[in-house]
Structure formats: C-alpha cells, structure tokens
Ligand code: SF4
C-alpha cells in the first residue's frame with residue numbers, strides 16, 4: 001500500500017493567533033475528502049516561527065516535508081491535490 | 088456573515104502589534120517603531136494588496152498609529168511614528184473613544200448605491216421605470232440608467248427586475264452597524280458618529296479593508312509593567328476558549344508576561360448571578376412582567392443612547408467586570424488593573440470605570456505571547472486563587488447568563504428565558520416593542536448579547552467560534568455548579 005500523505009497543522013501559539021485557529025476545520029475536512037489517503041493532525045509549534053521575524057509568515061502547515069507559509073484551507077487542499085497527482 | 092471568518096486584515100493588525108511590542112522591548116523603541124512600515128515592506132518587496140509600495144507603507148504606518156493608541160483621523164500625516172512612540176510613553180490616560188478609522192484604507196470601497204448591471208435586457212415591461220417613485224430611472228440606449236441625483240436608495244427597482252439585473256451595492260460597515268452610527272461621507276471615507284456609536288465592534292469585524300481599528304493600550308500596559316508596579320490581569324470568561332492551552336497554563340503564561348497576579352472575571356460573574364437572581368425574584372413579586380440582563384457593555388450603551396424606554400426593565404445589577412475590578416482594587420489598592428477583553432464595548436466600559444486602568448483585547452494578548460516567543464501549551468500549570476463557578480465561566484456564551492440566573496432561582500419563581508443572540512436592527516425593534524408594551528410575549532427573562540454567539544463571537548477574539556465553544560464547554564464541565572457554592576463566599 002502507498003504511503004499516506006501527512007498533513008501537520010501547526011497549533012502552536014504563534015500560528016494559532018496568526019490564523020491556524022481557522023485551519024482547525026481541516027482536521028474534519030481532510031478525512032472527509034480524501035479518506036485514508038491522507039493523515040491530518042494538529043501539532044504543537046513546528047519550530048518555524050521563532051527564527052528571526054518568521055512569525056509574520058505564520059500560520060504554517062506541513063504537507064509531508066513541504067512547508068506552507070501563511071497557510072489557508074485552500075492552499076493546503078491544493079498542496080494535497082498536487083501531491084496526490086504526483087504519486 | 089459567519090462568526091469569526093478568517094481575515095487577512097487580522098493577520099496584518101496582529102503582525103503590527105507584535106512588531107510594536109518588540110520595538111518597545113528593544114533598546115530603541117522610537118526608531119524601531121518608525122521602521123515598522125519599512126521592515127514590513129522593504130525595498131523591492133512584493134506589493135500584496137495596494138497599488139504601490141508607498142501606499143502599502145502609508146497604510147501600515149496608519150495602522151501603527153492605532154497600535155500606539157492614537158486616533159488616525161486626528162494625527163497629522165507628517166507626524167513621524169517615532170514622535171508618536173514618544174508621545175505614547177508620556178500619555179497618562181488612554182483616549183476617550185476606543186475606535187478610529189483608517190481613511191487611506193477606506194477609499195477603496197464605493198458608497199452605497201443602486202447599480203444596474205450588464206444583465207439588464209432593456210425589457211419592454213420596464214417594471215423598474217414604473218416602480219421608481221422618484222422618477223430616477225430612464226432608459227437610455229435600450230438599457231436602464233439610474234440618475235444618482237434623484238435615487239433615494241430605496242431598492243424598489245432591485246426587487247421588481249425580472250432578471251435580477253439591478254443590485255444594491257452595500258457598504259459593509261454601514262450595513263453591519265445596528266444603530267446607523269457609521270457612514271461613508273462625501274469625502275469617500277467612513278466616519279463614526281460617537282454620539283450614536285454603542286461600541287459594539289461590528290464595523291471592526293465587517294470591514295473588508297480592516298479600516299476600523301481599536302486604539303490599542305498595549306504600550307501603556309507594557310510601560311506599567313516595566314516601571315515595576317504591581318500590575319494585575321483580569322481575564323474575561325471568553326478567553327478560556329481562545330488559546331491552545333488549558334486555563335491553568337494560561338494563568339501561568341499571563342504571569343510570564345510580567346503580571347503579578349491573575350483573576351478570572353468569572354469570579355465577578357458569580358456576584359452578578361447572585362444579585363441578578365435576587366433582583367429577578369423581587370421584580371416579579373412586585374408585578375413586573377419581565378427583566379432584561381445587564382452584563383453586556385454594548386447593550387448597556389444601546390440603552391443609554393437609543394433605548395431609554397427599556398431602562399425600567401433592565402436589571403440594576405452591575406457587570407462581572409465591575410465586581411471583579413472592585414474586588415481586585417480592594418485586595419490590592421496599589422495595583423494597576425488590566426482587563427483582557429473580547430470586544431470594543433468592554434473597552435469602552437472600562438474607560439468609564441475608575442477601577443479598571445487598562446484594557447487589552449485577545450488579539451493584543453496573543454501578539455504579546457508571539458513577541459516573547461511564549462508557547463502557551465508548554466507553560467506549567469498554576470491555579471486561580473479564587474475558583475469561579477461553572478455558570479460564571481459560562482457567561483461567555485449566548486444563553487450562559489440566563490442559565491446562571493436560573494440556577495439560583497427558587498422553584499416557585501421560574502424564569503422563561505428569551506435570548507437576544509446579537510444586536511441588529513430586528514432585535515432592537517423587538518426590544519423596543521417589549522419596552523413599549525411593558526410585556527414580552529415569549530418570556531420573562533431577556534438575556535441580551537450584542538454579539539452573535541455571545542462574547543465568544545466578540546470582534547477581538549482569535550479562535551474559531553466552534554472550536555472556542557468546545558474548549559469553553561470543557562472548562563465549564565470541570566467546574567463547580569454555583570448552587571454548591573456557599574452564597575456568602577461568592578466573589579470572595
Ligand atoms: S466597509 Fe466602511 S470602513 Fe471599511 S472600507 Fe468600506 S466604508 Fe471604509
């Protein structure tokens with residue numbers, strides 16, 4: 001069986017305040033849309049926000065090893081679609 | 088509009104707050120503040136929203152003015168941010184009105200009017216021409232044309248067009264304001280009439296350009312803490328659904344910001360509940376047909392400015408913030424008190440209460456955690472000295488206040504709650520009707536919340552409404568029912 005795509009929504013404080021509070025719905029949307037091909041979870045600080053002024057690019061979401069900056073629900077879904085097309 | 092829809096403008100406002108806090112904590116506050124617009128849009132950077140980099144910077148500069156706590160309208164364009172930073176340090180008291188409109192951002196949106204779209208077929212029936220009472224519509228080159236001089240914006244033509252070709256362009260802030268206090272003027276920007284404004288914050292949330300700003304008091308609070316004074320935080324109940332941590336972790340995280348103590352406003356909410364329940368019984372025994380709650384600051388301002396006739400039916404009990412601040416000042420007469428608020432209205436209430444020195448909203452608190460790199464979910468846990476009840480903590484949700492009062496009512500005087508879940512033109516009409524008739528046909532305990540969803544739907548909240556509700560409910564579930572608390576101990 002193919003390896004699942006992993007989606008990590010950062011729910012650390014910086015990302016949360018900068019907008020990932022509104023990405024929590026991904027945790028419901030993704031399994032409903034992609035079934036078990038994609039694994040999604042909310043995770044603590046990914047460690048990306050504390051470098052320099054990188055907080056301004058929060059919220060961060062990781063789709064496998066790709067980092068999505070200033071993530072929105074649409075951006076994340078597009079990234080998942082692209083991954084699925086590649087594989 | 089759904090409650091708390093994600094907005095790019097919030098991202099900008101919060102980024103500026105973080106930068107301001109970091110500037111304050113740096114060794115050169117004035118200069119670092121002056122540089123904020125340039126740091127955010129350095130030479131050669133992308134221009135994400137406006138026509139050019141200069142306009143972007145000008146707008147960021149204006150947003151920073153609000154972050155420093157000043158009125159954008161009253162600040163001269165030539166004043167440097169560094170000068171304002173200095174002035175903010177000297178300020179003794181925050182400005183009177185909590186809101187300010189960023190005129191440079193506001194120009195983009197067109198005044199409200201009726202507009203004929205391309206869908207107009209120039210039909211033979213021409214119901215639009217016939218319906219317009221003001222003779223504002225004529226047919227030119229086979230299409231319907233509106234004469235702006237004659238049009239009164241009534242919208243009749245919109246309703247009769249069989250192709251739905253005519254639409255009303257709305258101004259988001261104007262249509263969100265329940266009391267007609269904000270309007271786009273001749274000069275193209277929105278202006279708030281503070282005589283009418285009830286500080287409900289709906290325009291702040293509605294403006295797609297993020298043009299309406301709260302004047303921040305963050306610098307005043309940072310300054311108080313830096314001066315080494317005892318500064319005490321009072322957390323409104325809604326905050327327990329706002330950040331990704333437990334309430335005990337939040338207690339610890341707030342101490343890390345430099346506060347010397349942290350109180351839950353739910354503690355004051357318990358006093359409100361106790362007094363309001365007693366008042367309800369007394370009023371009904373004296374023949375009153377109904378009573379309305381009095382804890383929402385937006386509603387209280389509505390009563391004072393637009394609905395004096397309902398005053399006799401409004402509970403005289405004070406707000407949770409009032410009681411909490413009173414307790415804190417009694418226990419610590421030398422302390423500076425800072426209220427953590429979900430909305431503009433409470434900011435306004437605090438400005439009028441001598442026991443509350445400053446207010447921060449949840450966006451500002453969140454920005455402060457970011458500025459200091461505090462991850463709230465890694466903080467240790469510590470407890471509030473006084474435990475509040477489940478009902479007090481539940482004040483933040485629509486229905487919460489009514490439920491709390493009900494919990495303390497004797498069986499022979501049952502309440503039939505009516506929930507006003509958000510003030511808008513319709514619900515204000517309903518309240519007017521109840522006041523006029525002296526009775527409310529659907530119940531006897533009217534709970535009024537200016538925001539849809541209650542405080543969890545406040546304009547300055549950060550969490551998504553559904554998630555916030557879930558988080559708050561968990562906290563309420565693990566708290567003690569108010570019935571089980573000894574009455575004389577409530578609030579102490
Ligand atoms: S919604 Fe109101 S405040 Fe916002 S840009 Fe339009 S007129 Fe200005």
Ligand code: SF4
Pocket residue numbers: 263264265266267268269279280283284285286287288289290291431
């Ligand atoms: S705060 Fe509320 S009452 Fe005041 S202008 Fe804005 S929408 Fe109107």
Ligand code: FES
Pocket residue numbers: 010011012013014015016044045046047048049050058059060
């Ligand atoms: S909080 Fe998301 S990367 Fe740190």
